[in-house]
Amino acid sequence: xxxxxxxxxxxxxxxxxxxxxxxxxxxxxxxxxxxxxxxxxxxxxxxxxxxxxxxxxxxxxxxxxxxxxxxxxxxxxxxxxxxxxxxxxxxxxxx
Numbered sequence: 001x002x003x004x005x006x007x008x009x010x011x012x013x014x015x016x017x018x019x020x021x022x023x024x025x026x027x028x029x030x031x032x033x034x035x036x037x038x039x040x041x042x043x044x045x046x047x048x049x050x051x052x053x054x055x056x057x058x059x060x061x062x063x064x065x066x067x068x069x070x071x072x073x074x075x076x077x078x079x080x081x082x083x084x085x086x087x088x089x090x091x092x093x094x095x
Contacts, residue, residue: 005047005055006032008040015062018043020055 003022010017021031023046036042049055071078 002048002050003055005049005052005059007043007047007055007059008032008035009043010039011041015043015059018059020052020059022052 003024005020006023006028007018007020009015019035019040021028021035025031044059047055047058049058073079
């Protein structure tokens, strides 16, 4: 069974100080609130994994970042968006 995990990091810890919560837990919202009050911040999007060990491995491998990069490089709409952003930055520099 695939579960959803949300990861939380201490700011400026370079993803080294982290924890996570299984989002299907009955106490998920309470646990999330406690972590946020302790200074943790939500990191990336949720990670889908069969168990917590797999979720941690994906998180440590920066799995979500890799997926976003793949989507950016393989989706023509992202490419067009990036081109427009680049042109806009070049035009803004000349003004």
